[in-house]
Amino acid sequence: MKRERLRREAWVTHARALAARGGRLVALWGTERAEGRVLCAAYATPEGLQWAELPLAGEATFPDLAPVFHFAGRMQRALGDLLGLTVENAADRRPWLNHGAWPAAYQPLARAASGREAFADCGVIDYPFVRVEGDGVHEIPVGPVHAGIIEPGHFRFSIVGEKVLRLEARLGYVHKGIEKRFTQLAPLEAHRLAGRISGDSTVAHAWAYCMALEDAAGVELPPRAAWLRGLMLERERVANHLGDLGALANDAGLAFGLTQFSRLREDWQRASREIFGHRFMMDGVVPGGAAADVAPPMLERMRADGERLAKEVKSLRAILDGHAGLQDRFLSAGRLRPELAARLGVTGLAARASGHAIDLRCDQAWAPYESLEVRMATQRNGDVAARVSVRFDETLESLRLIGEICDKPPRGEHRVELQVPAGEAYGAGWVEGWRGEVFCALELEGGAIRRCHAHDPSWQNWPALEHAVMDNIVPDFPLINKSFNLSYSGHDL
Amino acid sequence: MSALGFAAQLLEILAALALAPLFLGWVNQCRAWLQSRRGPGLLQPYRTLHKLFNKDSVLAERASPLFRAAPYLVFGCMTLACGIVPTLSTELPLSPAADAIALVGLFALARVFVSLAAMDIGTAFGSLGARREMLVGFLAEPALLMVLFTTALISDSTSLTTIVRTLSAREVGIQPSLALAAVALVMVALAENARVPVDNPATHLELTMIHEALVLEYSGRHLALMEWAAALKLFAYACIGIALFVPWGVAGAHAPLALLAALPLLLAKLALGGFLLALLETLSAKMRIFRVPEFLGMAFMLAVIAMLVNLLLGAPGR
Numbered sequence: 001m002k003r004e005r006l007r008r009e010a011w012v013t014h015a016r017a018l019a020a021r022g023g024r025l026v027a028l029w030g031t032e033r034a035e036g037r038v039l040c041a042a043y044a045t046p047e048g049l050q051w052a053e054l055p056l057a058g059e060a061t062f063p064d065l066a067p068v069f070h071f072a073g074r075m076q077r078a079l080g081d082l083l084g085l086t087v088e089n090a091a092d093r094r095p096w097l098n099h100g101a102w103p104a105a106y107q108p109l110a111r112a113a114s115g116r117e118a119f120a121d122c123g124v125i126d127y128p129f130v131r132v133e134g135d136g137v138h139e140i141p142v143g144p145v146h147a148g149i150i151e152p153g154h155f156r157f158s159i160v161g162e163k164v165l166r167l168e169a170r171l172g173y174v175h176k177g178i179e180k181r182f183t184q185l186a187p188l189e190a191h192r193l194a195g196r197i198s199g200d201s202t203v204a205h206a207w208a209y210c211m212a213l214e215d216a217a218g219v220e221l222p223p224r225a226a227w228l229r230g231l232m233l234e235r236e237r238v239a240n241h242l243g244d245l246g247a248l249a250n251d252a253g254l255a256f257g258l259t260q261f262s263r264l265r266e267d268w269q270r271a272s273r274e275i276f277g278h279r280f281m282m283d284g285v286v287p288g289g290a291a292a293d294v295a296p297p298m299l300e301r302m303r304a305d306g307e308r309l310a311k312e313v314k315s316l317r318a319i320l321d322g323h324a325g326l327q328d329r330f331l332s333a334g335r336l337r338p339e340l341a342a343r344l345g346v347t348g349l350a351a352r353a354s355g356h357a358i359d360l361r362c363d364q365a366w367a368p369y370e371s372l373e374v375r376m377a378t379q380r381n382g383d384v385a386a387r388v389s390v391r392f393d394e395t396l397e398s399l400r401l402i403g404e405i406c407d408k409p410p411r412g413e414h415r416v417e418l419q420v421p422a423g424e425a426y427g428a429g430w431v432e433g434w435r436g437e438v439f440c441a442l443e444l445e446g447g448a449i450r451r452c453h454a455h456d457p458s459w460q461n462w463p464a465l466e467h468a469v470m471d472n473i474v475p476d477f478p479l480i481n482k483s484f485n486l487s488y489s490g491h492d493l
Numbered sequence: 494m495s496a497l498g499f500a501a502q503l504l505e506i507l508a509a510l511a512l513a514p515l516f517l518g519w520v521n522q523c524r525a526w527l528q529s530r531r532g533p534g535l536l537q538p539y540r541t542l543h544k545l546f547n548k549d550s551v552l553a554e555r556a557s558p559l560f561r562a563a564p565y566l567v568f569g570c571m572t573l574a575c576g577i578v579p580t581l582s583t584e585l586p587l588s589p590a591a592d593a594i595a596l597v598g599l600f601a602l603a604r605v606f607v608s609l610a611a612m613d614i615g616t617a618f619g620s621l622g623a624r625r626e627m628l629v630g631f632l633a634e635p636a637l638l639m640v641l642f643t644t645a646l647i648s649d650s651t652s653l654t655t656i657v658r659t660l661s662a663r664e665v666g667i668q669p670s671l672a673l674a675a676v677a678l679v680m681v682a683l684a685e686n687a688r689v690p691v692d693n694p695a696t697h698l699e700l701t702m703i704h705e706a707l708v709l710e711y712s713g714r715h716l717a718l719m720e721w722a723a724a725l726k727l728f729a730y731a732c733i734g735i736a737l738f739v740p741w742g743v744a745g746a747h748a749p750l751a752l753l754a755a756l757p758l759l760l761a762k763l764a765l766g767g768f769l770l771a772l773l774e775t776l777s778a779k780m781r782i783f784r785v786p787e788f789l790g791m792a793f794m795l796a797v798i799a800m801l802v803n804l805l806l807g808a809p810g811r
Contacts, residue, residue, distance in 0.1 A: 256527075325690060
């Protein structure tokens with residue numbers, strides 16, 4: 001990780017230059033240090049991760065990155081809610097995470113704020129959605145409370161007949177103040193909070209946090225610990241892909257798919273519980289390594305389980321691929337063209353389904369992936385069918401990786417002692433979770449966490465969903481939404 | 494009106510009211526089995542009705558009297574529809590009151606009231622559901638009419654009892670025109686009763702619903718009546734299918750003993766029909782809503798072909 005400070009004039013030109021040579025924005029966040037507020041951005045460059053900083057020295061505005069990287073827009077609005085920083089000459093001044101829980105003048109992430117202040121009801125903030133005018137155009141408001149048991153989010157559809165002209169999402173209903181809470185926890189404890197940012201990505205977030213802490217502390221991870229973490233991350237990927245594949249079939253009305261994939265996922269999670277002590281493997285990744293070692297008979301069992309599961313997944317794939325009614329729903333629904341995906345900065349699984357070969361496990365391989373040769377799954381069509389296909393390919397690839405990890409695990413320690421540095425220290429963690437790249441930036445000061453920013457790939461992909469739905473019909477939205485399956489909790493923090 | 498006819502009519506209506514939830518429960522149970530689930534049990538629809546009847550009904554502030562009246566009207570329409578389809582006996586005093594065309598009219602009347610009630614509150618989902626329901630309805634009705642006309646041509650009458658009497662008198666065997674009409678009726682029944690592949694009765698996705706979106710604002714006894722009416726509609730369609738295409742075993746006039754035998758036979762036919770419905774639903778995925786016109790257009794075409802075949806080849810059994 002390379003950290004560099006930029007001047008105000010250079011902030012946008014630097015981003016433009018990076019974008020021109022294939023760089024991507026990963027995350028954008030703000031922090032308050034002794035010198036004042038600092039705006040931070042993490043970029044993915046071909047050479048690795050770059051952490052750019054813009055000291056604001058008392059100023060409350062900063063240059064707009066959204067013209068260069070589209071999805072920066074919402075993160076910049078969130079900065080206004082959390083740290084009182086706004087874009088110069090901002091056109092969109094609507095709050096993003098603040099739904100009236102705190103007054104506009106209060107800055108939850110400022111050092112002076114304790115995060116425990118209580119405010120009387122600040123009133124519901126009027127949130128003007130972009131209106132679409134025209135003959136026969138009307139709006140459907142959906143959520144934040146839905147008919148099923150899913151996370152809360154509001155979707156405003158502008159439709160004519162059954163056709164979606166525009167979709168605008170409003171998120172932030174599950175804002176819990178996780179980033180503030182990080183600063184109240186000891187660095188060696190906070191991985192547990194990171195693991196609870198988004199339950200479906202608990203391993204990825206915990207790993208990203210621990211990687212950042214180990215980076216800050218300058219600790220070398222023992223090889224066996226890296227392999228165990230890789231094992232957990234791949235198991236998490238398989239579990240989520242299995243669940244999504246079943247849910248996708250069910251949303252297209254084929255309940256058979258749901259029951260079959262649910263069965264496979266349930267067996268898989270029960271095995272995770274037996275091997276790692278938790279169905280989701282929460283708290284399996286700890287600073288300095290993995291919480292527990294895995295005995296050789298368990299490795300043997302995991303390999304056998306994986307081979308059996310691969311066979312079942314292949315036979316189910318044949319059934320799903322051969323089902324004309326299902327394929328009719330999947331094909332061409334929610335198409336995200338490669339050019340658009342690139343412009344929106346889409347990441348992870350959704351990017352790979354739209355022809356973008358980005359997978360940190362291949363491009364920026366870290367231990368243990370540098371010795372595993374991950375085969376990346378990509379598709380060009382960018383529709384629901386492509387995202388389903390990528391999920392199938394990745395499931396099978398993860399099962400192969402699990403087999404390989406179980407075959408030749410390195411010997412040695414599964415955990416090392418980690419000393420939290422006493423002075424100021426910076427660290428970054430960057431992991432390819434099942435949904436996309438999970439990032440964590442950590443600033444330590446005096447043995448405590450000064451700032452921890454956890455970034456879920458949902459930030460990048462939520463705006464892409466709005467584009468993917470355009471020109472589709474209203475009843476296809478749940479299917480398209482499921483094919484992205486983005487996190488609300490990980491986004492709202 | 495003979496006493497026996499009166500008894501047969503009463504028995505038929507009571508059987509429909511009592512058996513309709515059971516039939517729905519049976520279809521759901523079969524679906525569960527076919528999906529390798531255990532299922533909620535045959536009696537679940539009764540439990541749901543019992544629960545809903547014991548709950549308070551919550552009404553939207555701006556609900557008009559129409560919104561309150563609709564469940565009773567719809568329930569009445571469906572009960573009457575079940576009363577005029579001869580499933581147990583061909584001697585039904587209500588039969589002269591409504592023939593096959595009036596039966597289609599009854600379904601249409603119920604549909605209009607459900608849709609008006611859905612739009613009454615003014616929520617986005619209600620109007621969305623009403624619009625879709627009308628799309629399905631205006632395509633399904635002509636196809637259903639054509640199916641009934643085919644059978645009416647065979648029996649020279651649009652009276653349902655006459656049709657069933659004529660059809661049950663013929664030999665057991667497959668007639669080309671009736672086979673085609675049967676396929677058309679199955680397609681119409683799937684669309685009209687909000688089953689997969691047209692609608693998904695088990696869905697929790699508010700944006701894809703048709704039937705569920707229509708009754709979204711109902712609660713308590715109103716919802717119970719709506720759900721019961723939906724079960725009655727499914728039952729009525731099953732009975733139409735049985736009455737037109739496998740009518741053997743229906744009691745004729747002046748045959749009290751045959752009436753007793755007709756009930757178990759009807760149950761057996763319904764059980765088989767329900768299983769086939771569940772099988773069909775399990776094997777198919779839900780289609781895109783704009784495929785529904787194609788689907789129902791196909792049903793209409795099949796029904797027309799059935800009628801042409803009947804005209805060209807001559808009516809069987811005449």
